Amino acid sequence: MIAISYRREDTLAVTGRLYDRLQAKFGKRNVFMDFDSIRPGLDFREQIKQTIEGSRVVVAVIGPHWLGEQPDAARRIDDPTDFVRLEIAYALNRGIPVIPVLVNNTPMPNVGKLPADIQALAFRHALPLDSGLDFHQHADRLISGIANSLDVLPAPPEQGETGEPVAVATGSRKKLVVTGVLLLLSMAAFATWLVLRSTNQTRDQSAAHPINPVAPARSPVALNSVTEQAVAVAPTTAPRMNPVIELSSVPPGAKVLQKGVLIGTTPLRRDDLPPGDTTFLLVHDGYLPHALKAALEAKQEFRQEIALAQPAPVYTGTIRVRPDDRSPPRPVVIALHPDLKTGHMTQSSRRGDFVVKFTGVWEETELHAVTGDVVSQPAGIQWAPESFILRFGEDGKTASYECAADGKTYAADLSAPSVPAASTYRGSIHQEGDQGGAGVPLTIKFAADRKSGTETQSSKHGDTVVKFNGVWDGQTLRVVTDEVVAKPRNIEWKPESFTLRFADDWKTAAYECHAEGHVFRAELSAP
Numbered sequence: 001m002i003a004i005s006y007r008r009e010d011t012l013a014v015t016g017r018l019y020d021r022l023q024a025k026f027g028k029r030n031v032f033m034d035f036d037s038i039r040p041g042l043d044f045r046e047q048i049k050q051t052i053e054g055s056r057v058v059v060a061v062i063g064p065h066w067l068g069e070q071p072d073a074a075r076r077i078d079d080p081t082d083f084v085r086l087e088i089a090y091a092l093n094r095g096i097p098v099i100p101v102l103v104n105n106t107p108m109p110n111v112g113k114l115p116a117d118i119q120a121l122a123f124r125h126a127l128p129l130d131s132g133l134d135f136h137q138h139a140d141r142l143i144s145g146i147a148n149s150l151d152v153l154p155a156p157p158e159q160g161e162t163g164e165p166v167a168v169a170t171g172s173r174k175k176l177v178v179t180g181v182l183l184l185l186s187m188a189a190f191a192t193w194l195v196l197r198s199t200n201q202t203r204d205q206s207a208a209h210p211i212n213p214v215a216p217a218r219s220p221v222a223l224n225s226v227t228e229q230a231v232a233v234a235p236t237t238a239p240r241m242n243p244v245i246e247l248s249s250v251p252p253g254a255k256v257l258q259k260g261v262l263i264g265t266t267p268l269r270r271d272d273l274p275p276g277d278t279t280f281l282l283v284h285d286g287y288l289p290h291a292l293k294a295a296l297e298a299k300q301e302f303r304q305e306i307a308l309a310q311p312a313p314v315y316t317g318t319i320r321v322r323p324d325d326r327s328p329p330r331p332v333v334i335a336l337h338p339d340l341k342t343g344h345m346t347q348s349s350r351r352g353d354f355v356v357k358f359t360g361v362w363e364e365t366e367l368h369a370v371t372g373d374v375v376s377q378p379a380g381i382q383w384a385p386e387s388f389i390l391r392f393g394e395d396g397k398t399a400s401y402e403c404a405a406d407g408k409t410y411a412a413d414l415s416a417p418s419v420p421a422a423s424t425y426r427g428s429i430h431q432e433g434d435q436g437g438a439g440v441p442l443t444i445k446f447a448a449d450r451k452s453g454t455e456t457q458s459s460k461h462g463d464t465v466v467k468f469n470g471v472w473d474g475q476t477l478r479v480v481t482d483e484v485v486a487k488p489r490n491i492e493w494k495p496e497s498f499t500l501r502f503a504d505d506w507k508t509a510a511y512e513c514h515a516e517g518h519v520f521r522a523e524l525s526a527p
Helices: 008-026 044-053 083-094 116-123 135-150 170-208
Strands: 002-005 057-062 098-103 127-129 221-223 230-232 244-250 255-258 261-265 268-270 276-283 290-296 301-307 314-322 330-336 342-349 352-363 366-376 387-392 398-405 408-415 424-431 440-446 452-459 462-473 476-486 497-502 508-515 518-525
Touching (some): 008 255, 044 083, 057 083, 057 135, 083 116, 127 135, 244 276, 314 462, 330 408, 424 508, 440 508, 440 518, 452 476
Parallel strands (some): 098 127, 244 301
Antiparallel strands (some): 255 276, 424 440, 424 518, 452 462, 476 497
16 A cells, blocks of 8 residues: 655645545555544554555655644644654654655755654655646656555556556566557557558548538547447537536635645636536635535536634533533633644643643544643643544534543533623732732733733732733633743742633632642732
8 A cells, every 4th residue: 555644734735636646556445645534532643553554655745834833933743643753753663665755846854853753754765746737747757666666567547446556577567568569559550551541442432422512521430449440539519518616705815625636716717627516625724614515517607605714712611421411511611723723622620620732633624633731730630632523613603522532422512702801800819818918919911812911910029920821611711821021030930820710790800829739819800
């Protein structure tokens, strides 16, 4: 089997074209490219390992964003659970040939920029792959290289459906090629003789029997050199049978994919797609992917305008074991980052809150995510990494969560909360059990998104100002402090997490922070 390793946001379109070429040459059952289409609940590392071990060659498609650079300067290739890194590492470790394919003059990654377990990739001989005019020429060269690596002949077009490569000895292959060339030359010479003979006979008959100008013209006739029988050729003026497709989107500029292959951007007009049932996938940065099912009819027009939806920054809900609704509910908060592939998840329990990071890949309109770093967790409880799926409503206001683990299915219906919080809240912090004194003045200032902002704690030495980010769980904001904006020289700030629980009228809030074995509280109010 030939396995294709690629990064979707890097080279999806050209990889789809290459996938079709390899399938046509080596058979459908012998080419695999969807590593990240793994069923929920399965260990994706083991699934990738099994697929690689069942392959005889791996094609690594490398484009300008193959390293997976993120807005925060992090790189996905540095993550030990990155799909692309796992694919390459397993292949190199097993001694499976890896052929790097460099898209549109992308340079081979420098060995110093690669993780240790895939640095050997930098020393593999690479082939170019142009997404434009030279695509087929480059694809043919890759196909030849794969055939030589596997010591097989690509399946001829009429055997493409069976998909079984034909193994031959290296010496025999040269003999077969020479014999095939001689046979083709002989057939071509015979066909030429038949055509010339037919032409001479036609001229003789035309001289004796002129063609009737009012007689209906017959379809042209060509000789089939294999069957030696006349075959009628369809008139070149046959009417077009394909439908006319016009797609537009709000906003415009969405990529349109069909079966994983990029066919254009909106506004889009095509008249070369065959009739039949199909699905178009519209993808636009900052918007949820949209799947459009279409029944295309011959000689008919199909026009559609799609309003793309933006996701909410936060979704909240309650996790239950299904179909057993009697299980104890567990509040969950999903906060998506602007890249729509990473974020934070908060799950609450009687012992406290778990806050973990996650990263995911899109499978059409589903986000398949895996949890990663733990931001915070209750003392004495260890978070077990999990994978889950997020499915979003077409308007982006709702979503569903599904996780398969321990033989059970955990699910939650999520929705975007409405947050009418004020921009500023003030109060004084007191240690629990100690109500004496004035306390430490506290000011919470929200940014426009009402989930981030600054926290200011005042003391006789001056003000300590830190940034924070939070996720909403109903009317509770769960916060983690981040960058220090300003502080006195003799004060050392330690990152902390706290909660803000707002009253029904949103005019007051209760602040609670657990730090260094103590509980600190404050009653806040809007000015």
